[in-house]
Amino acid sequence: MDTNWGMDEMxxxxxxxxxxxxxxxxxxxxxxxxxxxxxxLKRMIEPDMSRHEVKLGSYVxxxxxxxxxxxxxxxxxxxxxxxxxxxxxxxxxxxxxPVIETKWLLTMDPETGELTGRRKSPRRGKTADLLxxxxxxxxLLPDPxxxxxxxxxxxxELRVRTQGKRRPTQRLEFAPTxxxxxxxxxxxxxxxxxxxxxxxATFTAxxxxxxxxxxxxxxxxxxxxxxxxxxxxxxxxxxxxxxxTVSKEENPC
Numbered sequence: 001m002d003t004n005w006g007m008d009e010m011x012x013x014x015x016x017x018x019x020x021x022x023x024x025x026x027x028x029x030x031x032x033x034x035x036x037x038x039x040x041l042k043r044m045i046e047p048d049m050s051r052h053e054v055k056l057g058s059y060v061x062x063x064x065x066x067x068x069x070x071x072x073x074x075x076x077x078x079x080x081x082x083x084x085x086x087x088x089x090x091x092x093x094x095x096x097x098p099v100i101e102t103k104w105l106l107t108m109d110p111e112t113g114e115l116t117g118r119r120k121s122p123r124r125g126k127t128a129d130l131l132x133x134x135x136x137x138x139x140l141l142p143d144p145x146x147x148x149x150x151x152x153x154x155x156x157e158l159r160v161r162t163q164g165k166r167r168p169t170q171r172l173e174f175a176p177t178x179x180x181x182x183x184x185x186x187x188x189x190x191x192x193x194x195x196x197x198x199x200x201a202t203f204t205a206x207x208x209x210x211x212x213x214x215x216x217x218x219x220x221x222x223x224x225x226x227x228x229x230x231x232x233x234x235x236x237x238x239x240x241x242x243x244x245t246v247s248k249e250e251n252p253c
Contacts, residue, residue, distance in 0.1 A: 036174065097151070099150050101180055105157050110160050127150050130185075134148075138225060154180060155177045195231060203243070203245075226244075
């Protein structure tokens, strides 16, 4: 599946311009650090703001249009579970998640507003980073009404110098600057496409996590999600570790 809902470089540029022109007065959007990113993604999906923030029962959908409900999630997915459980019986729901592949860090002096330095963060986001977070939603993942759209981006993170705190800087805002493409997650085939090439015939969750570039502490959650969606399957044990293999026959749903 390769549904990106019309997202491309042109819609990204138009969304960025619209957010800059209208300012950051959007209501009901998380913390300051999420606003610009959240607003740009919403504008990319649906430029018509009358379709934003639509009340559905006791919940408010980020977007409701002819394609269904879209929820832009810039932080952990676990808080989204009750909302998805309530909406999925009635609407197709696409959860839109940004993947920041390249991040540039800028630091602002809080007194003068002067920006100093512009350095590339050593941390690079990957589509596989979403797998451990999906463990919170595992019972909902096979629902045919649920899909995920991972939006690959580059951007700038503005930090402000702090005093009297353990950290010398505090995150103030993140602004996307470049659109890099999308990855859809819905079918077993979509999840299998996240698997790195060159996996051995059998592997442990830790070996899979290492190949995916994930921390060892997230290995069980990532393997559990991939097994739940049929991309890999449990075939035995090696000492105290479960052994998996890549599924030969993929369920198309």
